Amino acid sequence: MQWAIASAAFLASAVEFVEAFTIVLVVGVTINWRSSLVGALAAVATLALIVGTLGVAIVQWVPIDALRLFVGVILVLFGLKWMKKAILRYSGLKAIHDEEAIFEETMAEIRARGETVAPRIHPFGVALSYKAVLLEGLEVAFIVITFGSSGGSASGIASAAIGAAVAGILVILAGVLIKAPLTKVPENTLKFVVGVMLTSFGTFWAAEGFGYAWPFADAFIPILAAIYLLASYILVTWLKQRKRSWMAIASTQKAAITAQEEEEVRP
């Protein structure tokens, strides 16, 4: 066991596992756990196939930058779509979507009929979970192979793999602990946070796909999230102001029309 390699692989892999698990967690909480786990398991199966087929040659054969760019762009598209909806709801331009109430109502009707339903597989959730786990899993494989190979002996890769496996188990355990508190967050807030996170991860990976090195490396993701949160707050405030001014103009016009009609009716 080479402790230096195992520790380095543990730390580097932990960051990647946290990124993948964050998306699996938000898909599970916001869409449903069935879709999230199906996506994650499908990604693990794909990973096993890739790693099993290519072995250490994975570093030469998988175009990780192209994959980062592709996944990054898709996540930015998904993220912007969610952020737009959430911002419109917060600014009052779109009705607040209470999916939970709709779901509970439907479930009550189904229960009244004496039927049961399994949670539906949602392609959007499966795709999100799959892409995140596949990309981060490949990065973990790269970490294990590159860190392990630097040891110069056969036990190097085994030590790196042990470090990565321990990191994965710890991240999953931590995720299970925070799963329950997350379900208490209101649905629209959660969807807004998911939109911000998808856009942040997407921006990060898309730029990395072009070979760009972010300042502070992966620690820049929370900074990106903070930038998008601040921008969203400014946009919500701006839209609320516009809505107020439009309503004021509309009520003035309505009052003027009413006054004119009264004037015409008067003998």
Next chain:
Amino acid sequence: MKALKAIYNFIVGDMIILIGVLIVVAALAVINFVSVFAPLRGITGVVLILAVLCVLTATLYREARGNR
């Protein structure tokens, strides 16, 4: 055509977001793969963040105008 529309609606469902992001990616590809623009490669991150914010603002502005 139906399949394309279904994919479009599934991924983004908003033309401003789709075209905006594709333009940004094309611009970044030019910056990163054409040697004349090599000095600009250091601002890839900033350009991407600003572009994402511009796209978001543009689509929200259109929605707000539609609501009006």
